[in-house]
Amino acid sequence: MxxxxxxxxxxxxxxxxxxxxxxxxxxxxxxxxxxxVNHNIVGRRFIVTAFVFFAIGGVLAMLIRAQLATPRSAxxxxxxxxxxxxxxGTVMMxxxxxxxxxxxxxxxxxxxxxxxxxxxxxxxxxxxxxYLFGGAMLIASLFAGxxxxxxxxxxxxxxxxxxxxxxxxxVWLLGVTFVEISALSAAIEIIVTILKLRAPGMSLDKMPLxxxxxxxxxxxxxxxxxxxxxxxxxxxTERAFGFPFFDPTRGGDPLLWQHLFWLFGHPxxxxxxxPAAGAVSTILPxxxxxxxxxxxxxxxxxVALAFLSFGLWVHxxxxxxxxxxxxxxxxxxxxxxxxxxxxxxxxxxxxxxxxRPQLKVPMLYLLGxxxxxxxxxxxxxxxxxxxxxxxxxxxxxxVAHLHYVLVGGFVFPMLAAAYYWLPHFTGRRPxxxxxxxxxxxxxxxxNLTFLVMHWTGLMGMPRRVYTYAPDAGWxxxxxxxxxxxxxxxxxxxxxxxxxxxxxRFGRRGARNPWNAPTLDWATPTPPPSYNFASLPSVAxxxxxxxxxxxxxKLAAGNGYLGFVRDGRLxxxxxxxxxxxxxxxxxxPSPTLLPLVSALATGSFFVALLFKLYxxxxxxxxxxxxxxxxxxxxxGARADxxxxxxxxxxxxxxxxxxxxxxxxxxxxxALAADAxxxxxxxxxxxxxxxxxxxxxxxxxxxxGIAVSALAILGSxxxxxxxxxxxxxxxxxxxxxxxxxxxxxxAGNGLALIAWVLLLAAVxxxxxxxxxxxxxxxxxxxxxxxxxxxxxxxxxxxxxxxxFVSAARALDxxxxxxxxxxxxxxxxxxxxxxxxxxxxxxx
Amino acid sequence: MTxxxxxxxxxxxxxxxxxxxxxxxxxxxxxxxxxxxxxWNWQEVSLGGLSALRLGLIAIWLAxxxxxxxxxAVLRRQPxxxxxxxxxxxxxxxxxxxTAAAFCAILWLGLTLHTTQICx
Numbered sequence: 001m002x003x004x005x006x007x008x009x010x011x012x013x014x015x016x017x018x019x020x021x022x023x024x025x026x027x028x029x030x031x032x033x034x035x036x037v038n039h040n041i042v043g044r045r046f047i048v049t050a051f052v053f054f055a056i057g058g059v060l061a062m063l064i065r066a067q068l069a070t071p072r073s074a075x076x077x078x079x080x081x082x083x084x085x086x087x088x089g090t091v092m093m094x095x096x097x098x099x100x101x102x103x104x105x106x107x108x109x110x111x112x113x114x115x116x117x118x119x120x121x122x123x124x125x126x127x128x129x130x131y132l133f134g135g136a137m138l139i140a141s142l143f144a145g146x147x148x149x150x151x152x153x154x155x156x157x158x159x160x161x162x163x164x165x166x167x168x169x170x171v172w173l174l175g176v177t178f179v180e181i182s183a184l185s186a187a188i189e190i191i192v193t194i195l196k197l198r199a200p201g202m203s204l205d206k207m208p209l210x211x212x213x214x215x216x217x218x219x220x221x222x223x224x225x226x227x228x229x230x231x232x233x234x235x236x237t238e239r240a241f242g243f244p245f246f247d248p249t250r251g252g253d254p255l256l257w258q259h260l261f262w263l264f265g266h267p268x269x270x271x272x273x274x275p276a277a278g279a280v281s282t283i284l285p286x287x288x289x290x291x292x293x294x295x296x297x298x299x300x301x302x303v304a305l306a307f308l309s310f311g312l313w314v315h316x317x318x319x320x321x322x323x324x325x326x327x328x329x330x331x332x333x334x335x336x337x338x339x340x341x342x343x344x345x346x347x348x349x350x351x352x353x354x355x356r357p358q359l360k361v362p363m364l365y366l367l368g369x370x371x372x373x374x375x376x377x378x379x380x381x382x383x384x385x386x387x388x389x390x391x392x393x394x395x396x397x398x399v400a401h402l403h404y405v406l407v408g409g410f411v412f413p414m415l416a417a418a419y420y421w422l423p424h425f426t427g428r429r430p431x432x433x434x435x436x437x438x439x440x441x442x443x444x445x446x447n448l449t450f451l452v453m454h455w456t457g458l459m460g461m462p463r464r465v466y467t468y469a470p471d472a473g474w475x476x477x478x479x480x481x482x483x484x485x486x487x488x489x490x491x492x493x494x495x496x497x498x499x500x501x502x503x504r505f506g507r508r509g510a511r512n513p514w515n516a517p518t519l520d521w522a523t524p525t526p527p528p529s530y531n532f533a534s535l536p537s538v539a540x541x542x543x544x545x546x547x548x549x550x551x552x553k554l555a556a557g558n559g560y561l562g563f564v565r566d567g568r569l570x571x572x573x574x575x576x577x578x579x580x581x582x583x584x585x586x587x588p589s590p591t592l593l594p595l596v597s598a599l600a601t602g603s604f605f606v607a608l609l610f611k612l613y614x615x616x617x618x619x620x621x622x623x624x625x626x627x628x629x630x631x632x633x634x635g636a637r638a639d640x641x642x643x644x645x646x647x648x649x650x651x652x653x654x655x656x657x658x659x660x661x662x663x664x665x666x667x668x669a670l671a672a673d674a675x676x677x678x679x680x681x682x683x684x685x686x687x688x689x690x691x692x693x694x695x696x697x698x699x700x701x702x703g704i705a706v707s708a709l710a711i712l713g714s715x716x717x718x719x720x721x722x723x724x725x726x727x728x729x730x731x732x733x734x735x736x737x738x739x740x741x742x743x744x745a746g747n748g749l750a751l752i753a754w755v756l757l758l759a760a761v762x763x764x765x766x767x768x769x770x771x772x773x774x775x776x777x778x779x780x781x782x783x784x785x786x787x788x789x790x791x792x793x794x795x796x797x798x799x800x801x802f803v804s805a806a807r808a809l810d811x812x813x814x815x816x817x818x819x820x821x822x823x824x825x826x827x828x829x830x831x832x833x834x835x836x837x838x839x840x841x
Numbered sequence: 842m843t844x845x846x847x848x849x850x851x852x853x854x855x856x857x858x859x860x861x862x863x864x865x866x867x868x869x870x871x872x873x874x875x876x877x878x879x880x881w882n883w884q885e886v887s888l889g890g891l892s893a894l895r896l897g898l899i900a901i902w903l904a905x906x907x908x909x910x911x912x913x914a915v916l917r918r919q920p921x922x923x924x925x926x927x928x929x930x931x932x933x934x935x936x937x938x939x940t941a942a943a944f945c946a947i948l949w950l951g952l953t954l955h956t957t958q959i960c961x
Contacts, residue, residue: 203926203928203931204928205930205931205932299935300935300938300939303939304942307858307862308946311864323876323879323958323960323961324957324958324961325875325953325954325958325959328956329868329871329872329953333946333950336946336949336950340942577854577928689877689880690880
């Protein structure tokens, strides 16, 4: 976009430009670091913290292997052992794998895409603090001896109040939900960043494969995590208040938990694998010294894999008594998912064959990945076949399989990534003195540990047993497994030492030691807080191959935004498909608010954990209030029109752009919200169809007048919200605020109706039906309450001068909320009225 | 970019996920109808020698197969102008490939409908 009104400032000298940018984008040292929101710092924090949790999970694994090394071992009793294996799985899945990929994504994505930061840096920082505090909560429980002990999948009834009366299960349910805030916020941020914050010219077909992988993974997280979060809330509600969602004696069903957990749990495997595969697709062509083969096919395979992975969850439940034909459906999807995985592997092998591979340390780990992951994939196909699955269900064969998949599919590529990108983090030349022996220790140790587990599993050794008899015939295999485990642990210790030594004592090196073609290597190394002194224009999938001195040109300010405007942090936004510039995005400065919000959020979870139910609502309100405080520094109080971006071009600021990132973020948040709601609806329908002790002793008959009031209020709110965002209303302060006031009134009416309906629900502790109805009504009522808050926020922003006909963002971004609430109202009332009729028929 | 090509590109983006959305809806519908049907013994109702439940499942599956074929045809008929930009070419090609892959996945899923007892 060009505009003669916008004057393009002439770029200062490179050194002066660096100083200006650093003054604006940099984070001061000392306590000021707590204010950090920059993706370089937050990404590194995620990675380092995840590695610390990995070490803790590794120590737990060593304790498990120490216990199982010999039969009848007195090393750890069953109570401790249950905590060890539960926490090992929990730490590795929730505190290591997902956050490690989030950290890598946050650090690398803006650089790969040619941007200066992520779309919502404060959200990154908030997510990090939630992750840190939630993880600390889980680890603290370990030291207090009250760690979760029902397995990382928390199956009911084992995790129910009857069989786990202490707070062990509560720690898991609340701690993991707290941590998952960071996963959901990261998912939204990653999607918006990839779709909006790319370099000019980087159309979808020119996007690095890593970005495609992360985009698909983030979408999977968006739809995969809500069922788990919803399930955790339901189980915690059952434990705290006796709502019997999972208690078959009162119309609940333990299988509902398994469905909700594995709806998340199986896609989770691919959520972990795909980013690692993205790293493989980035590193391997560089080391093979040729472009990757089958770019389009890989993109299609990743999309296919993402969808298919949501149709596999029941293969974790093949033995629970589901009809054979249903097992066949899930077996079909479980075998089909191997095809897109194989397409990627063939593309990688083809690239190696067609290229001139260099056997450097990252390549060594990639070869380790190939061999280990393919074995895991093949045993996965075996487990997808129902009769075989029945034979080895809950045996060590499954333990071997999942470790081959997860360690092969995630840890080995991450180790390759660590060696590949370490020079980027440190600016030092890579060395391989320790890297090679480290690889062999880990590779041999891993296979010693887990290869023999296939045998112990086939010989019948069950999972999750703390000991076994000497005459079971498993003794020497377990001893070999334990020796291998300790060898692998030594390898990881050596890896940590190698990373530290290289980062601390490595020799300074030039940028791009691998001669890589992607934009991440166009930044100085280590990267400055702003990544690029000016932003690149991309015309190729391999920008550095086309222009090897691109980094120098950008540092000299020859790209877009090669200047600082009014002390603002600016980057460019583009059209999602074509990569054409459509806005200038202003990003926030360092602030303590994400930390404060995370502390308030943490207080809410801690209050729930210790049953301080009067404190919990206060903490919840405090968390919401601090989150609203974030908006004080966003937006503009005057229309500016297009502003200069360099090269004689201009673009609208995001506050005036109809394609602002916040709008997309709201859409994505509502998609996750809808998934959680549909999981709740699924829960009610599942209990109705499958659970014992139905129909319930007492049906809920919602009043027609109250239901009509709920509909009327929601319709008014939705229409008023939409009207407020129309150009005609936006032009007039009185009119837009009038519509928003009407939205408040509509939501208020609906809220009154929901409260009246809630008061009429039969005792939710008596039956799963009443508990589900109560949950549905509460869910919808909360949306009406937030609708009031959001409309009031719109009025406040309007009166503060942040809204005009051009600056519609504050109003437009919240309008979909009211429409979404109306949709929830319709479905909730349909279920409440329709289900009793269906059950009565 | 003309209005026509914009629509074409949007359809191509839809094609990338659209085919597998059809597969996902089919998968969910089959599992849901099977579960409800088994709970209410629909398998015991016979229609032309086949159980009503199995016939219903086959009908659901066939409807989605037809939908996928239609989606593939729509994507193939995208106007030639939309193929002028590299992004449009890529998205059209990827959309067609993804829809074809979804078609294979739905055929693979459909094979199961004839393999085993329904509610055992």
